[in-house]
Amino acid sequence: MTKSILYVDDEPINTFLFSKMFGVSYHVITANSGQEGLDILMNNPDVKIVLSDMKMPKMDGIEFIKTARETFSEKNYMIISGFMADSRIEEALSIGLISYYMNKPFNKVEIAKNIESSLQQIK
Amino acid sequence: MNSKIIQNHLPPSSKFVIIKLFTLCVFFLCTLAISAQTSYDSQKAALIIRLSDHISWPNGKIKGNFNIGIMGEDSITYKTLKDGEASLKRQNRPIKIIPIKSLSEIDNLHVLFVSKSLNHRIEKISSKIENKQILLITDHCPDPKYIMLNITYNPKLKQSAFEVNKANLMLENLSINPKLLLLGGTEVDLRDLYRTARAELEEEQQRSATQKIEIEVQEKKLVRQLFQINNLIDSTKALQESIVNKELLMLKVSNDLEQQKQEFIQHDIKYKTQQHNIYLKNREISRKIKTLDSLKLIADRNNRVIETQSAQLAINKKHIIYQKKLLTQSITIAMVFVLLGLLLLVVYIRMRLLNKRLRISYDTIEDANIQLELNQKDITELNTNLLETNDSLHQSNENLRIKTDKLEHTIDELKLTQQKLIQSEKMAALGILTSGVAHEVLNPLNFVKSGIDLLKDSISDLTQAHLLEHEKEAKLESIKELTNHMETGVERIDNIVRSLNAFSRSKENEKVSFSLHDTVNDCVTILEHELKKKSIQLSQNLLASPEMIIGNPGKIHQVLINILINSVQAISTDGLIKINSETKNNLLYLIIEDNGCGINNKDLEQIFDPFYTTKDPGEGTGLGLSIVYSILQEHQAEIYVTSELNKGTKVTIKFISTNDKINPIR
Structure with a gap:
């Protein structure tokens, strides 16, 4: 059975491209806002890996992951953003809120590697 | 001794009693x-x-x-x-x-x-x-x-x-x-009391008597001083009087001087008339000399005639000698001599008279000459003064020129500084925007880069021979979709770069006709990220026409970015920014409204002052709105700001609309 992963980004083209890139190896579910991401997590308990964009309206990546982790603490979270890592990201990494932080544009090899090693950790 | 005796006669027990008694007595x-x-x-x-x-x-x-x-x-x-x-x-x-x-x-x-x-x-x-x-x-x-x-x-x-x-x-x-x-x-003893009181009284009286003497001495001194003061006052009065007299004298002297000056002027006039008279007299004299010369000539001629006549007479005389003898001859000669003497006398008297007149004229001329020389001296003096004044005027003129040069230089420097300030403020605004703009570019860049990655995969899939027809079609469809997304990405990047370019493009003083609405849209593109970051809703209600204005698009861009950044910074979260445009009587109004924290009345009075900022150090230069103000002044545009604390701020800019639609850049 293919592993389920969730990708949250407010740009629909980004979620489309992500699905295209990783749809072959995983079951990719996408959401265009933090709220939508939380709803998907509720309905899809088999999702093990959550990737999110950082800057989104209403709820940004860190806020979304914090909220999600309160209910789904066993899942593995990471952020893909156009920004360089700032102090909030550094803190999230150091307290283990997120396990990886990656930059845009998508680096297919890096993303795949981090997803794989996260899956290994969960096992 | 007695006690010794007693001691000797008493027994030891009685001794104790005595000691006891003694102690009691002492006590x-x-x-x-x-x-x-x-x-x-x-x-x-x-x-x-x-x-x-x-x-x-x-x-x-x-x-x-x-x-x-x-x-x-x-x-x-x-x-x-x-x-x-x-x-x-x-x-x-x-x-x-x-x-x-x-x-x-x-x-x-x-x-x-x-x-x-x-x-x-x-x-x-x-x-x-x-x-x-x-x-x-x-x-x-x-x-x-x-x-x-x-x-x-x-x-x-x-x-x-x-x-x-x-x-x-x-x-x-x-x-x-x-x-x-x-x-x-x-x-x-009351008498004693009385005596002491009386002695005291007498003492007091004596003391008052000495004091009285002292007072008298002081009074005398005072009278003496008063006398001296009176003397001084008298001498001062005398001095004052002499001063008044001298002043009167001076007044008189100045009046005399004035009179002399008047006299001099009159003399001058007289001198000029005399000069004229002398000139006339000179002419007359020369005329008379000429007449005299002609008279002399006549006399000479007459002399010659007389000589010829006398020769004739001599011949005649010879004839008379011959004819009337010697007497008649001598009478004739005497008569001729008398006639000649009379003539010479007349000529001589006339010459004496003329000579006299000539001498008098010469004297008058000489006097006038002396006067003339004096006048010339005065004129020379005046001339020297005039030259000096001229020199000092030249000097002050030179000083003035140097100062003007310096001022012009300072103004030039100020202009340069202002331009630099505008530029650095622009860079500061750009700094605020840079990270947001970078993010805005990275998203569409991701469309392109990820699209290329996926395209490569799809193309290599297509080259495999074993694909079925419908599989090929699906791949082609996906490639089409990918290229569409890549195109979107490229367009978005293009837009952002164009907007940034508009911000930094224009030359310092270039003035063209351009669309205000295009500039508004450019600014919104650059600020897209800032708006998204704070979930700010943007309500744009611009007129359908492009609304042309004349000016420097880069500078107007800077103005709008500045105002919009202020609006964004005034909003903490879930805000709303409205941008409207209106026209009225050939004027174009651009209204930017936000529902942010607002500005209090005290700050509102100073927002256009240079270096006035309420932001933390490093967050704002305090120059933004002052530069906005000066740029708008350059464009003959006006800016009005109204604000209510915790309700929001409304900025209205009034431009002169041209709408001639010539030469729009873009």
Whole structure:
């Protein structure tokens, strides 16, 4: 059975491209806002890996992951953003809120590697 | 010796008894000595009571208790009196003993006892009890002036006594029982008092006499000084008068000068007329000389004629000699000579007369020449002055020119500084925007880059031979979709870069006609990220026409970015920014409204002041709005800001609309 992963980004083209890139190896579910991401997590308990964009309206990546982790603490979270890592990201990494932080544009090899090693950790 | 004998005759036990007796005696004597003082203190108490019984107060003074006040440190007297308070009565009234701490408590007293310790204040106490009908009892008071009853103690006789000053008692309307002195008192010697008072008076009189002499001396001195002052005043007056006289003299001299000047002017006029006259006379003289010359010529001619005639006459004479003999000949010659002499005389007189006239004219000319020379001197002097004035004028002119040059230089520098300021503020705004813009570029860049990755995969899939027809079609469809997304990405990047370019594009002073709406859209593109970051909703309600204005698009771009950044920064979250445009009477209004924190009235007055900022250091230069203001002034545009705290801010910019739609850039 293919592993389920969730990708949250407010740009629909980004979620489309992500699905295209990783749809072959995983079951990719996408959401265009933090709220939508939380709803998907509720309905899809088999999702093990959550990737999110950082800057989104209403709820940004860190806020979304914090909220999600309160209910789904066993899942593995990471952020893909156009920004360089700032102090909030550094803190999230150091307290283990997120396990990886990656930059845009998508680096297919890096993303795949981090997803794989996260899956290994969960096992 | 006696004791020795006694000792020898007495047994040892009796010796002990004697020692014992002796010790007892010593003890008794000591007690007596100590008790002497104590007994005096208790005697004082008894005396106070007894003395007060021999004094009568005016009717109505004693009502209720008979109050005895004790003032000062005398605890034994106080205690003794206090102990007897309940059992004693005076003037048929129960006695009350009152300790007095301050002179304000004495009003209701009948007797005031002042202890020795307060004798130094007796004068004040005495003045305080005046007219209160209080009997003052003092203890060893040294000054009989203040005494009514004064208790004394004679240590030799071990006996207390008292002094009475009847005068003081009578002043207080207190009458004395004549038996009082029988108690062992003495009267104060009033004669002594009188004598001392008189001696004091005399001393005072002497002192006043010496003072009077001194005053007289001072008065004399004063009179002398007054006299000197009067003298001084007189001499000052004389001086003043002489000054006034001199002033009058000066006035007169200046009047004379004025008159002389007038005279000089008149002389000048006269001189000029004389010069003219001389010129006329000269002409006349030369004319006369000419006539004289012609007359001389005539005379010469006449002479010649005479000579020829005389020759003729000589010939004739020869004839006459021949004809009329010698007499006739000589008469004729004499007549000719007389005629000639007369003629010469006439000519001579006439020449003398002319010469005289000529000399007089020459003299007048010479005088006029001297006058002329003087005038010329004056003119030369005036000329020199004029030249000097001219020189100084030249100098100040030069100074003025240097200053103007400096000012022009300063203005140039200021202009340069202002341009630099505008540029650096622009860069600061750009700095705020950069990270947002970078993010905005990275998203569409991701469309392109990820699209290329996926395209490569799809193309390599397509090259595989075993694909079915519908699979190929699906791949082609996906490639189409990918390229569409890539195109979107490229368009978005293009838009952002264009907008940034518009911000930094224009040359410093370039002026073109451009669309204000295009500039608004460029700014919104650059700020897209900032708006998204704070979830700010943007409501754009611009007119359909492009709305052309003339000016520098880069600078107007800077203005709008600045105002919009302020709006964004005023909003903490979930805000709304409205951008509207309106036209009225060839004027174009751009209205930017936000629902942010607003500006208080005090800050509102200063927002256009340079370096005025409410932001933390490093967050704003404080130049933004001041540059906005100066750029808008350059464009003849006006800006109005209204704001309400915690409600929001409204910025209205009034442009002059051209709408000629020529040469739009883009």
